[in-house]
Amino acid sequence: MKNKRTIPFSTASCDYYFDADATRLEELAPRDRTVLITDEHVFAKHQALFGDFNTIVLKPGEEGKVQATIDSIIEQLLDFEADRTWTLVGVGGGVITDMTGYVAGIYMRGVRFGFIPTSILGMVDACIGGKNGIDVGIYKNMVGLIRQPNFLLYDISLLKSLPEDQWINGMAEVIKHACIKDAPMFKLLEEHKLSDFRKDKDLLSKLIKRNAMLKTKVVQEDEFEKGDRKLLNFGHTLGHAIENMYELPHGHAISIGMTAACYLSARLTGFAETERVVKVLDKYGLPTYADFDAEKAWEILKMDKKRTTQSMNYVLLNKIGKGVIQSIPLDGLQSLLFEFVAQ
Ligand SMILES: NC(=O)c1ccc[n+]([C@@H]2O[C@H](COP(=O)([O-])OP(=O)(O)OC[C@H]3O[C@@H](n4cnc5c(N)ncnc54)[C@H](O)[C@@H]3O)[C@@H](O)[C@H]2O)c1
Ligand SMILES: [Zn+2]
Numbered sequence: 001m002k003n004k005r006t007i008p009f010s011t012a013s014c015d016y017y018f019d020a021d022a023t024r025l026e027e028l029a030p031r032d033r034t035v036l037i038t039d040e041h042v043f044a045k046h047q048a049l050f051g052d053f054n055t056i057v058l059k060p061g062e063e064g065k066v067q068a069t070i071d072s073i074i075e076q077l078l079d080f081e082a083d084r085t086w087t088l089v090g091v092g093g094g095v096i097t098d099m100t101g102y103v104a105g106i107y108m109r110g111v112r113f114g115f116i117p118t119s120i121l122g123m124v125d126a127c128i129g130g131k132n133g134i135d136v137g138i139y140k141n142m143v144g145l146i147r148q149p150n151f152l153l154y155d156i157s158l159l160k161s162l163p164e165d166q167w168i169n170g171m172a173e174v175i176k177h178a179c180i181k182d183a184p185m186f187k188l189l190e191e192h193k194l195s196d197f198r199k200d201k202d203l204l205s206k207l208i209k210r211n212a213m214l215k216t217k218v219v220q221e222d223e224f225e226k227g228d229r230k231l232l233n234f235g236h237t238l239g240h241a242i243e244n245m246y247e248l249p250h251g252h253a254i255s256i257g258m259t260a261a262c263y264l265s266a267r268l269t270g271f272a273e274t275e276r277v278v279k280v281l282d283k284y285g286l287p288t289y290a291d292f293d294a295e296k297a298w299e300i301l302k303m304d305k306k307r308t309t310q311s312m313n314y315v316l317l318n319k320i321g322k323g324v325i326q327s328i329p330l331d332g333l334q335s336l337l338f339e340f341v342a343q
Contacts, residue, residue, distance in 0.1 A: 001027050001153075007216055009130065010223050015151040016216075018209050022049050022091075022116050022155035029087040029114065035080055037073065037100045038091040039064075042118050045161035049091065049116075054080050058096070065095050065135050067143070073103050087112045087150070093119035093166070094126030098144070101132025105145045114151035118158045120170020121250075124177070124211035127152055129219040138244070146223070154212070156205050165249065167194060168285040172235075172251030174207065175280055176258060177214050180231045183321025185210060189280050231323040234315040235261055238337070241300040242292050255286035263340045265316040268328065273320050294341040298334055 001024055005016045017028075025034075036053045039060040043050060056076050058064055077088075088111060090100025097115045104113030117127040133144015159167075171194060178186035188207075197204045215232065222229040239257030243250055259278055265271035278288045304312065311327045318324050328336075 007220070009148045009220060012148045012150075014130075014148045016212070017151065017153045018212075019205055020153050020155050022046075022153055022158060025049070025053075025089065025116065025153065028151050028153065029089055033082075033085055034087045034089060035077060035082055036089050036091050037096060037103075039093075039096055042092045042096070042158075042161075046091075046118075046158060049158075054082075058099075060095070062095055062135070065099055067134055067136070069099060070103050070106075070134060073099070074107060077103075077107055082107070082111070084108045084111055087114065089114050089116060090127075091116040091118060093117070093122045097122055097127045098132050098141070099134060101130070101147065101149060102134060102144050105132060105147045110147070112150050114149050114153065116153045116155065116158070119162055119166050120159065120208075121166070121173055122170075123154060123156075123159075123208050124170060125173045125215060128212060128215045130223075140240075152212075154208065156201065156208060159204070167198065169249050169251030171284045172255050172258075172281075172286055174211050175277075175284065175286075176232070176234050176254065177211050179258065179277060179317060179320060180234050180315070180323030181214055181218070181321060182210070183319075185214075186276075186280070186320050189284070190276070194284055227325075230313065230325050231315055234258060234317075234323055237304055237312075237314060238297065238301060241297045241304075242290075244300065245293065245296060252287050255281045255288060256290045256292070259288040260337065260340045261314070261316060263343075264314065264328070264333075264336050265318075267336055268326060269316050269318050269324065271317045271319065273317075276320060277317075289343075292341060294338050298337060301337075302330060302334075 001017050001020055003018050007014050036055045039058050041060045043057045056073055088100050088104045090097040104111050115127040117123040130146045130148040133141045136142040178189055218229055235254040235258030238260050239254035243253035262274040262277050266274055281288050311329045313325050314328050316324055316326050
């Protein structure tokens with residue numbers, strides 16, 4: 001297969017295949033010793049891809065990202081008589097790739113695995129970096145491991161069947177990347193709109209590649225999340241709190257979180273481009289200034305892992321393309337967030 005880029009991580013390297021054709025998967029994973037793991041939506045839209053590969057088809061949705069599903073996958077792997085020489089391939093969004101990576105890490109103490117991401121969020125975010133896992137009760141991604149896939153196969157033609165709301169969800173992470181690390185990409189997003197990317201294969205392919213490599217570089221430089229990788233949490237601290245409170249789509253929640261982080265940045269770093277960020281979020285169909293219960297959000301937020309007793313590390317912007325991590329005293333943070341909601 002063409003366009004291979006081998007990306008070294010600390011423990012293993014991963015082959016990225018951009019502009020690839022997913023129907024040529026067999027070149028990377030032998031048909032008689034591979035199991036594909038997918039969900040019903042992806043399976044229904046792309047049956048030809050699965051052909052006569054051994055395939056496990058799961059119910060779609062975050063609700064299924066739990067240990068019981070992992071147990072059922074393990075039982076099916078045993079039915080296929082899969083052994084240590086087999087390869088597991090996750091074909092789907094982040095829910096499928098997270099579970100595939102996790103089960104590959106524990107089945108027979110670890111088997112080879114790769115991903116064919118099928119959602120924007122999967123392609124630019126979830127399939128990169130080797131974090132794999134499942135939810136436990138209300139705790140997202142509470143159990144899992146960090147282990148790099150052997151390969152990532154990017155075929156953007158799979159996105160043709162992706163529903164509009166999932167495009168919007170994924171674009172929130174793209175905008176996040178632009179805000180923290182890539183001012184020229186932010187300009188590109190300003191100059192275009194979602195339908196341009198949906199129509200223009202080259203434009204889309206370049207966008208996906210640019211975002212995949214941006215996240216890859218951040219992860220490579222900080223695989224175990226001691227510094228710069230934290231920038232990827234831009235919009236996510238408040239985002240996660242309100243995502244749970246209102247069962248918002250992830251992209252919507254972090255969009256509101258990014259708007260609030262811009263507001264905090266204006267006060268704390270002298271950031272002066274909030275309106276540009278808000279305009280882009282709005283153009284890509286994402287909510288910005290939303291009314292939410294600030295008291296309740298604060299209760300959840302102050303329990304966040306990124307907190308010490310007196311202060312919290314928060315991702316802010318110095319300017320577009322330049323994210324920074326700043327420690328904010330808790331009482332100051334609380335009053336700024338209340339101000340943000342009250343305005
Ligand atoms: N491991 C990581 O570093 C990392 C990073 C970010 C997110 N995640 C995880 O990713 C998950 C979210 O990923 P997601 O947004 O891709 O969710 P998802 O896997 O639930 O996919 C969203 C929806 O789109 C459908 N879908 C996906 N591709 C499709 C296609 N090509 N055609 C038609 N329908 C399609 C799915 O069936 C599902 O209904 C969360 O569980 C999150 O925790 C992990
Ligand atoms: Zn996210």
